[in-house]
Amino acid sequence: MHGLLLIDKAAGMTSHDVVRQVRRIYKTRKVGHGGTLDPLATGVLPVAIGDGTKVLQFLLAENKSYRATFQLGMTTDTFDSEGEILLQRPVPDFTSAELEQICVGFRGEIKQLPPMFSALKKDGVPLYKLAREGKSVPRELRQVTISRLEIIEFGSESVTIEVDCSKGTYIRTLVNDIGELFGCGAHLTALRRLKSGEFSIDECLTLKALQQLEQPASAVHSLDEALRNYPAAQLNPAAATALEFGIPPALEQVLTEKELFEGTLTRLQIDNKLAAVARYMPLRSKEKRGDFELIRVFVGH
Template identity: 35%
Template sequence: MATTPKAEPAPGLVLVDKPAGWTSHDVVGRMRRLAGTRKVGHAGTLDPMATGLLVIGIGKATKLLTYVVGHDKVYEATIRLGQSTVTDDAEGDVTASADASGVTDAQMADAVAGLTGDIQQVPSSVSAIKIDGQRAYKRVRDGEDVALPARPVTVHDFEILAVRREGDLIDLDVRVDVSSGTYVRALARDLGAALGVGGHLTALRRTSVGDLEVQDAMTLDQLGAMVDAGAEVPRLPLGAAAADILPVRALTDREVATLGFGQWLDADTELAYDGPLAALDSNGDLVAIVERKGDKLKPQIVFRTAHG
């Protein structure tokens, strides 16, 4: 007897306020159960100790996640000066301690300014970056000394919100607005190094990814309660999600049909932007992601084909 294929889940993005102690993979697993599908992914890993905005894609929306990852991100964090750890955060053992009580507010402000703008950053040795096919953190856990090369990142804003002095230690509450690929743990480490006392991250919360804000997110408990009450997981539809992530190219009905067959469009002559565009129909629904190639727009991903 022929089996009926399982219906494709309603696609969309879900903004989750990740709790502390959960891995990003844990959240994906929970969302698979709540949404009733295995077609779930996330954009931009958060460490277990971190909280805040984790962007989840369901169904076809998983294809949008690669465009989410590249956006700037804003974090609120607490940096402890006077202690270094093996992981550059509170998860790791303390490797060195120093008396930070003599560090002045002016010295901290100067060190923060030195870590603002376009900088070369050495990622934390326990990052997920691969070295010869193996994650750096796995090599560290296996006892290897790992030295990752510096890479360019941009710290758009690095603001000290509060200073708390406790004995030999100083805790700084900060807000950072950074480019994709920036490690806030590494900023904490480098700030401590610049001040000569060592430093590590004790708290981290992601508040935004591009135009997506944690204030619009829901906790897993809230989402679970909605599903238990018989509702579906609320999600941002493909069109609205794409418009929040990418510049929009409005389509005529003829262009919708053209893209549905995977064919290229003529580019707008006044279009200077050559990155990916969200191609939306007159109802604001996502038809495709297109990118300029010379005087044409090439479909990179087609969400609505001519064959359905």
């Protein structure tokens, strides 16, 4: 069994909890997920099975979309409702225009300081383990991109937003930073991932629904479908044979539906099945054979 599942993760579970359950359902150890969701969070969690784990490196690089609700007036050590309260402050009266003005500053390319309660590592130790010991270590600011930050609804102390963002964006940090600009602090109370790359919440199954399927294999997307957002290039027979020996194809050996530009990640297909992921690089200097730089090959001699 090889491919990709689209799971709607429930609240209260870790992403690895989902992986463990999928291992039981499909009776295989080779399972991994494509982007950690905190236990508080719900929504889109791509889970790879078998050789599907070989495409995770591409899924992890994709943009994400979220719906987040946060409460003003209270900060916690984890930046969400699962942490310990650090400070409570009165919430000032505000208008929708004032809220919008604050949000403007978080659109586009911004710098974020990763939270201590995160899976990032310092000298091989996850930061959250250090945080639980009461330790704080220096972290470097990271540049992320918020391509959309839309106010969905708000009340006197609660705000719901939707965010489209680049990989590595911490919504908890975004909420904390918004709260600090308000002058009263804030913490995340609900988070739902609506999209991961091209995969939307409408395509996902809950674990309960997956367990009830008579044929769980019917829920598994092929490796080619897992990378559907990359343009496809169908190899001719000569190129297909050469690829098995690690030789990349020339442009004239492939059939594409759209024009490829230098640097484009491409699905190389044999008989409409994923054979490799490659970058179109006709002008590269190291490898003179073919017009593509092979990144991950799924066929071999």
